[in-house]
Amino acid sequence: MRPILLKGHERPLTFIKYNKDGDLLFSCAKDHNPNVWFADNGERLGTYVGHNGAVWCCDVSRDSSRLITGSGDSTAKLWNVRTGEQLFSFDFKCPARSVEFSVGDRLAVITTDPFMGVPSAIHVKRIAKDHADQTGESLLTLNGHQGKINRAVWGPLNKTIISVGEDFVIRIWDSETGKLLKKNEAAIGHKEEIKSLVKSKDGSHFLTGSRDRSAKLWNTRTLTLIKTYVTQPPINAVAMSPLLDHVVLGGGQDATKVTTTDHRAGHFEAKFFDKVLEKEIGTVKGHFSPINALDFNPDGNSFSTGGEDGYVRINHFDQEYFRIKV
Numbered sequence: 001m002r003p004i005l006l007k008g009h010e011r012p013l014t015f016i017k018y019n020k021d022g023d024l025l026f027s028c029a030k031d032h033n034p035n036v037w038f039a040d041n042g043e044r045l046g047t048y049v050g051h052n053g054a055v056w057c058c059d060v061s062r063d064s065s066r067l068i069t070g071s072g073d074s075t076a077k078l079w080n081v082r083t084g085e086q087l088f089s090f091d092f093k094c095p096a097r098s099v100e101f102s103v104g105d106r107l108a109v110i111t112t113d114p115f116m117g118v119p120s121a122i123h124v125k126r127i128a129k130d131h132a133d134q135t136g137e138s139l140l141t142l143n144g145h146q147g148k149i150n151r152a153v154w155g156p157l158n159k160t161i162i163s164v165g166e167d168f169v170i171r172i173w174d175s176e177t178g179k180l181l182k183k184n185e186a187a188i189g190h191k192e193e194i195k196s197l198v199k200s201k202d203g204s205h206f207l208t209g210s211r212d213r214s215a216k217l218w219n220t221r222t223l224t225l226i227k228t229y230v231t232q233p234p235i236n237a238v239a240m241s242p243l244l245d246h247v248v249l250g251g252g253q254d255a256t257k258v259t260t261t262d263h264r265a266g267h268f269e270a271k272f273f274d275k276v277l278e279k280e281i282g283t284v285k286g287h288f289s290p291i292n293a294l295d296f297n298p299d300g301n302s303f304s305t306g307g308e309d310g311y312v313r314i315n316h317f318d319q320e321y322f323r324i325k326v
Helices: 319-323
Strands: 004-006 013-018 024-029 035-038 044-047 055-060 066-071 075-080 086-091 096-101 107-112 121-126 138-142 149-154 160-165 171-174 180-183 194-199 205-210 214-219 225-230 235-240 246-251 270-274 280-284 291-296 302-307 312-316
Touching (some): 013 302, 024 055, 024 302, 024 312, 066 107, 107 160, 121 160, 149 194, 160 194, 205 235, 205 246, 214 235, 235 302, 246 291
Parallel strands (some): 013 055, 013 291
Antiparallel strands (some): 004 312, 013 024, 024 035, 035 044, 066 075, 066 096, 075 086, 096 107, 107 121, 121 138, 171 180, 194 205, 214 225, 235 246, 246 270, 270 280
């Protein structure tokens, strides 16, 4: 399995995302400029220029016509995917950390960090069909998290919003009323900051990855814990195969942040686990620093990683991968 190395960012990667068709890969980094690449051969198609801070997250509409990005410059921006034109800027008083389009692309959920006495928040915005009609007004603003909200995503049929962050509590909100519906029991939850959250293809369950060196699989409707995957390094990013019962975890603690006796230094590989048996089945090495971003191609035949080293690596699976037996 020979990876394709993409060098288009000058600073660490923060997030990567395939479009629904799996032919485009979008990458965000601390260097202000998100990129788009051909997912099959890694050719760079273009760059979206306009942010003045680190870009933390992105999402692409179902028809691949629009991109939304969230940045440390306290804005979330809408872009024309094909031309690179900036369509609209949602302006906040705090850094925008996480963004996601709803099913149907009529709404977007955006999270903002705590800043200068302003608490972290989840904002629901209406996305106009014609960008000339777009407004910055929030339909809903949700508060309740302590510290940063690292990810907020839509639940099934856009009826709920699931959020995670620094306070290591998973919360499920009613997306119409803003009422807090559920939060996980402390006894079975993560013990440190939750860095990543990804939904399954059918939306019935989701996976969280934490600095406590574990990833957990949860039922979306009941918030019951299904499985736990334990690994050595702190986890920054998680992904689930749309094809096989595999989950992949990425992370690693930077050597500069640990003592020489700390066994967690290093471990910069992507680790594959059997989703059902919770057993590690393989690793993919390559990065020279922590993995910050992961995503599976929707066809399940490849996956990509983004690292602190500034590289994106596209890994197309060999046939042997599909014959793995546990």
